[in-house]
Amino acid sequence: MLWTxxxxxxxxxxxxxxxxxxxxxxxxxxxxxxxxxxxxxxxxGPRPLFQLPVACGETWQVGTYPGHGDFDVDFFPLQGDPWGQPVLASYDGTVTVAGINGSLGARTPENPDGPRGRGGGYWVKIDHGGRWETQYLHLLEPPLVAEGQRVAQGEQIGRIGSSGNSGAPHLHYEQRRGLQKVETWFDGAPSGITTDEVEYTARLTSNNCP
Incomplete structure (x- = not known):
């Protein structure tokens, strides 16, 4: 008998x-x-001992201006041509972004008054652990580091430029704790830049030394 x-x-x-x-x-x-x-x-985690993102012993102008953004810091050298000066990692960490933020524009050493781009242009973001990170914007050219790369404090990650929405060659720099921008500290001391309601400048000497 067959069963179905x-x-x-x-x-x-x-x-x-x-x-x-x-x-x-x-x-x-x-x-x-x-x-x-x-x-x-x-x-x-505890704040890393961040250093200025520029060469050891150099004195730079740091500052902000109305409309710039709370806690944002611009770096301008006090000596020499700003174009192409080295940008260094403020502290050990892992590169999480190395590319283009917004659009580049066309401002170069040969054409400093060319059209602006949008955003930060060539930029780098570094994760320092403990939910701390730093950001470096308006670099001259593609970063010298790659995403996922481990960098040491003082290692060169790029060069000063004016890519993105930038009026002149400089470094736009930020420190972040968690998801929030915070006041930048360098060599264990606060920078004093907390608001963009008024123009503020100071001179700081880098201890980002080997």
């Missing part, structure tokens, strides 16, 4: 596969959210 074996309607199999896929995707989303929550809620 039923394996279910094809639609039921498709429905089961779809349900299984939904469960897998839901678990993936829940896991990603849990990881993100841990990262965001984890308190920042």
């Amino acid at each position: 074996v039923t394996t279910g309607h094809p639609r039921s199999h498709r429905r089961a596969r779809r349900n299984g896929l939904r469960i897998v995707l839901s678990l993936a989303v829940v896991t990603a959210l849990a990881v993100a929550a841990v990262v965001v809620l984890r308190p920042p």
Whole structure:
């Protein structure tokens, strides 16, 4: 005697596969959210001993101006041509971004009054651990480091330029704790730049030495 074996309607199999896929995707989303929550809620570690992002022993003007952005710092050399001067890592870390922020524009040493771009132009971002990071904007050319690269304090990561939305060659620099910009500290002391409500400048000497 022959028995009829039923394996279910094809639609039921498709429905089961779809349900299984939904469960897998839901678990993936829940896991990603849990990881993100841990990262965001984890308190920042102690402030690294950041140094000026310029050569050892050099004195630079640091400052801000109305509309620049709270805590943002611009660096201008007090001696020599600013174009192409070395930009150094403020502290040990891992490069997380090395590329273009916005658009480059066309300001170069040969054409300093060329059209501006947008945003930060060539830039680098470094993760220093403990949810601390630094950012370096308006570089002259593609960064000298790559994403994922480990850099040491004082290692050159680029050169001063005027790419992006920049009026003159300089370095725009930021320190961030978690997701927030904070007052920059150099060699264990605050820079004094906390607001862009008024123009402010100071002269600081770099201790970013080997």
